[in-house]
Amino acid sequence: MAIAGLIITLLGFLISVFSLSVSASTSGRLVVVLIGLAVSLGGIIGVLNPAYMKNAIWRK
Amino acid sequence: MKTTRLLLVLILCLTPFAFAQAPAVPAAAPSAAAPPVAPAAAPAMIADQDIKSLAGPDAKARENGDPDGSLTGTISDVPVTDANKGLTIGDMANQIGQNKIAINFVWTLVTGFLVMFMQAGFAAVETGLCRVKNANHTMMMNFMVYGVGMLAYWLIGFAIQMGGVGAVANLGNSPVLSHEFAITLFGKPFGLWGQGGYFLMHAGSYDVFVMVLFLFQMVFMDTALTIVTGTAAERWKYAAFMVSSFIMGAFTYPLFANWAWGGGWLATLGTGFGLGHGYADFAGSGVVHAVGGITALALGIMIGPRIGKFTRTGKPLAIPGHDLLIVLLGCFILAFGWFGFNPGSTLGASGNGALRIGSVAVNTMLAGMAGSFGAMLYMWIRYGKPDASMSGNGLLAGLVAITAPSGFVNPVGSVIIGLIAGVLVCLSVEFVEKVMKVDDPVGAVSVHGANGLWGVISVGLFADGKSNYGGSWNGVNGNVTGLFYGDPGQLVAQLIGCATLVGFVFTFSFVVNLIIDALVGQRVSAETELAGLDLPEMGALCYPEFEVKTQSVGA
Numbered sequence: 001m002a003i004a005g006l007i008i009t010l011l012g013f014l015i016s017v018f019s020l021s022v023s024a025s026t027s028g029r030l031v032v033v034l035i036g037l038a039v040s041l042g043g044i045i046g047v048l049n050p051a052y053m054k055n056a057i058w059r060k
Numbered sequence: 061m062k063t064t065r066l067l068l069v070l071i072l073c074l075t076p077f078a079f080a081q082a083p084a085v086p087a088a089a090p091s092a093a094a095p096p097v098a099p100a101a102a103p104a105m106i107a108d109q110d111i112k113s114l115a116g117p118d119a120k121a122r123e124n125g126d127p128d129g130s131l132t133g134t135i136s137d138v139p140v141t142d143a144n145k146g147l148t149i150g151d152m153a154n155q156i157g158q159n160k161i162a163i164n165f166v167w168t169l170v171t172g173f174l175v176m177f178m179q180a181g182f183a184a185v186e187t188g189l190c191r192v193k194n195a196n197h198t199m200m201m202n203f204m205v206y207g208v209g210m211l212a213y214w215l216i217g218f219a220i221q222m223g224g225v226g227a228v229a230n231l232g233n234s235p236v237l238s239h240e241f242a243i244t245l246f247g248k249p250f251g252l253w254g255q256g257g258y259f260l261m262h263a264g265s266y267d268v269f270v271m272v273l274f275l276f277q278m279v280f281m282d283t284a285l286t287i288v289t290g291t292a293a294e295r296w297k298y299a300a301f302m303v304s305s306f307i308m309g310a311f312t313y314p315l316f317a318n319w320a321w322g323g324g325w326l327a328t329l330g331t332g333f334g335l336g337h338g339y340a341d342f343a344g345s346g347v348v349h350a351v352g353g354i355t356a357l358a359l360g361i362m363i364g365p366r367i368g369k370f371t372r373t374g375k376p377l378a379i380p381g382h383d384l385l386i387v388l389l390g391c392f393i394l395a396f397g398w399f400g401f402n403p404g405s406t407l408g409a410s411g412n413g414a415l416r417i418g419s420v421a422v423n424t425m426l427a428g429m430a431g432s433f434g435a436m437l438y439m440w441i442r443y444g445k446p447d448a449s450m451s452g453n454g455l456l457a458g459l460v461a462i463t464a465p466s467g468f469v470n471p472v473g474s475v476i477i478g479l480i481a482g483v484l485v486c487l488s489v490e491f492v493e494k495v496m497k498v499d500d501p502v503g504a505v506s507v508h509g510a511n512g513l514w515g516v517i518s519v520g521l522f523a524d525g526k527s528n529y530g531g532s533w534n535g536v537n538g539n540v541t542g543l544f545y546g547d548p549g550q551l552v553a554q555l556i557g558c559a560t561l562v563g564f565v566f567t568f569s570f571v572v573n574l575i576i577d578a579l580v581g582q583r584v585s586a587e588t589e590l591a592g593l594d595l596p597e598m599g600a601l602c603y604p605e606f607e608v609k610t611q612s613v614g615a
Contacts, residue, residue: 010564036559040562056365
């Protein structure tokens with residue numbers, strides 16, 4: 001799961017970069033960049049961190 | 061003929077400064093009653109002969125001393141290149157140019173010295189917020205990160221970051237750093253890293269401009285590195301810290317810094333894709349603080365919380381630091397150093413709009429004030445007491461947030477940015493601790509990560525379009541303007557910067573530290589952690605005459 005979290009986080013960055021070619025309009029780019037940012041944050045907070053929390057020292 | 065040519069050179073030298081700094085004068089409406097205006101008289105021509113007729117102070121007068129300073133620093137002090145010709149207009153013009161660059165060199169160096177002193181502030185804050193049993197270890201990390209980071213940056217990092225920056229007008233327009241590796245993406249050049257200036261050498265020689273730039277950029281880089289030591293404090297293996305910091309100083313920080321400040325792809329989002337003035341980060345909310353804070357988050361997740369930070373049900377427990385006095389003293393040192401961080405980022409005090417240093421400095425202090433107020437009031441209202449350490453973190457949060465916009469916003473915008481930062485740091489600390497369950501002893505992820513991102517975004521909102529640094533920014537004519545002042549494209553450029561920080565820098569830092577974890581191990585043993593890191597890791601206690609209590613895990 002940790003690897004999946006990392007991949008999702010990186011994917012968010014790539015989505016944001018591709019906003020430059022997906023749309024020529026500022027608002028279109030804004031939406032795509034925000035999606036990319038949300039994907040990256042989701043990868044860290046929603047996937048990667050919970051994967052590490054499973055084995056957290058306080059659970060032992 | 062020669063005199064005329066020299067005069068032209070002199071006029072050309074002075075003209076750009078006048079354009080850069082003079083406020084725009086609105087054209088007066090023609091008045092019917094006004095008499096016809098006579099054509100302006102041609103400017104008086106200055107010849108070498110005029111200069112030769114000028115005399116310095118009388119030698120006899122100098123013998124009586126110069127109590128009011130009026131006899132020191134006169135035409136007698138302008139160096140003459142050819143004694144046979146005497147003083148010429150060329151000599152005067154060269155002296156003007158040299159004076160401009162001298163002012164800017166001294167300004168950049170002195171502000172760099174101030175930023176270097178911030179290392180002491182970070183050391184005080186982090187050590188004060190840790191327990192007595194880890195004080196030597198925490199202080200040593202803050203001490204050695206200076207040397208480790210500098211070595212990595214001198215060997216590799218500086219060239220990656222600034223090797224392709226090109227000429228910097230305020231520092232003499234030297235062309236020696238102009239080798240950027242770029243790929244073509246979406247039909248546009250994407251600068252990825254610099255390729256000049258390894259070991260600060262160029263074609264077997266070196267350049268005074270490179271030295272000034274290195275000193276200033278090096279202390280910025282070290283600031284980013286020292287942020288991480290706070291989050292991983294009290295459980296980070298010292299050897300892993302050394303390796304991790306070296307790689308961050310050599311690659312992680314310089315890569316993003318190149319993209320933002322070294323002529324890389326984020327800086328060219330304006331020229332290449334019409335997004336405002338490209339990613340604009342005046343002094344490094346993103347480049348320095350968010351890179352540090354996000355790397356700290358990566359390490360905080362990987363290394364896990366300290367023993368005793370959370371109960372078995374996941375409820376966070378407070379582990380108070382050992383010296384609140386030194387924490388707040390450290391915050392003041394940092395606030396002082398920030399007057400180097402932000403105003404110094406003009407890279408000069410003369411020419412190309414650099415007189416805005418006054419505005420930058422005031423914006424910095426206002427945002428810091430607003431940040432400390434925001435955090436103190438939030439804690440007072442929510443928990444009934446004006447928490448001291450969070451007030452200190454509020455001050456730092458305000459300063460972090462204003463770092464990127466300090467050169468582009470007005471005082472009202474600065475206070476709003478700082479106030480939001482002060483509240484944001486409290487909310488973020490709660491989120492990181494209670495929701496993510498990441499243990500961050502000093503709140504570095506919230507102070508530098510969350511507020512670094514907020515600072516980057518705030519440029520895209522609050523930049524008022526009134527700054528003017530030589531007529532353009534990142535190669536785009538005009539002034540950086542945010543959404544509230546009419547340019548939504550700037551906000552998009554800023555958000556792409558944020559996405560790069562969250563998506564790329566986090567992933568890169570995580571993978572690097574994962575490899576270090578596999579090779580060296582990131583975390584000390586439970587026994588070492590319970591005993592305190594000072595003796596097992598460093599071989600000496602910070603306070604040998606203190607009785608260190610370790611009866612409970614939270615002690």
